[in-house]
Amino acid sequence: MSRAKGTGAMPPMSVSVVVRNSVRPGYLPVMARKVWLRLGAGHGRETRAATAWAASRAEDLHAWGERVDAALWRESTEFARSLAASARPTVERLRAAGVDLGGPGGIELLYLLTRILRPATALETGVAAGWSTSAVLAAMRANGTGHLHSSDFPFFRLPDPERYIGCVVPDGLRDAWTLRTRGDRRNLEEILLPGTKVDLVHYDSDKTRQGREFFIRRSASHLADGHVFVMDDIQDDLVFREYAERQPHFRVFEYQGKYIGVTGPGLRLAEEVNGG
Template sequence: MSELKRVTKTFIGYLKRPDLYPELGRKVVKNIFNRKSAFRGKEKTHEWAASKAVSQDIAIKKLFGHSMQSFSSLFPEELKSASKKEADCPIKMGGAGALELIYHACEFTQAKNAVETGVAYGWSSLAALFSLKKRNGTLYSSDMPYLGQDGDQYVGCVVPENLRKNWRLFRHADKESLPKIFGEADLFDVIHYDSDKSYEGRTWAYNELYKHLRECGVFISDDIGDNSAYQDFCEKNGIDSTVVEFEGKFVGLFIK
């Protein structure tokens, strides 16, 4: 699909969904007036993140007090099945990410409530749900519809049926989804951010999510090297973040 055709299809998709008009307005403003903000402070933060970066295993030992167990050793059959579902999916979405960080964060906190922004195939959802199911906990997820790809039915496709009773999926932008989620659960044991990549979007979401993270809860953010929103947030709040380098990108995490 050409870029013009994709953009046109996405715009028409928005026009058919009045409930998504607020996000459409934000996207228009961002793409016309704030395009450069997506990369604000990127060079500064890349240097900062690279100077702090460690492996997943080292981060898990440091923060959670034990060695990392890989997903392939913990859930070999489930991982095989999920990988097949991704391979069979006819549209392209985001990759798996640092699944061990999410799973071990939920185990460390003995999580009963977790929230994530960004779902795509559902790999991060799967990682959290494997832990939450042990305590009959709930994962609250925020993810926009895939308006340009006819991909709504595939969001979360790697999550098996036996985990879905512990999952609440909200299909709007974070600014609409998160208030609804906070209306159902006020405090969370684990937060995982992987949605709006803009500086403004991250800054808004980080501040809102942080208010709802319990003491000793774990905060994780993907792709923190895109701009300086995460670094600025940590410095503003006096947070000493751990940084993990994973597949050429940086993930930030800390215990509140």
């Protein structure tokens, strides 16, 4: 939801910046893998099939949120408006410098799920400006409990790219947040330790089939019994369909021409308890 993939206006790529970033500890293997996967992605027919499937399953997010819990949905939408207003100066300053990290796509959903599930531990991959991060952290603050672990890798086309990660996350929310920035494969080794169980997952990083499948395999044994799994941009490939159709229950929501998938036993429980 938070990261603009190939659509944001970035400054012209500087070879010198890329070279400088490539010699930073741990950067080059991740950068090389990202470039290789992008060059070999070849979505084509699979993307068309995934988009058609998502469109056929999609429902209105606002209507669903109202059914599940009207009061909490209003709180969720109010939060989204408030964050957009408070982040506007930062966003405008970055855009004036040619840096567009994406907008607050569908963060009401994450806020609502966090408020309902009251997760002790949440995991997100893909932070960018931090819209989704802010939603989960704000809902955790309202709950009075929970910790968010985030995995990201900086935009290596930018100088000093770490400074942009989570730039819209309010300072008052950061105490319940641990951010790691060495790429999913290295970060998850530090987050998903033996015995760790995750109640809420938001996947918004590597949008290739390989990246999604790796994450599903790596996280499977760490999902709590009542977890919810949220995946963004499911129209890019059929991975979410393949995963969701093995689950007893799932939802697909359309948001600004893209699609968000949600599944996990906690989803049905939240709907049954709250009327969705």
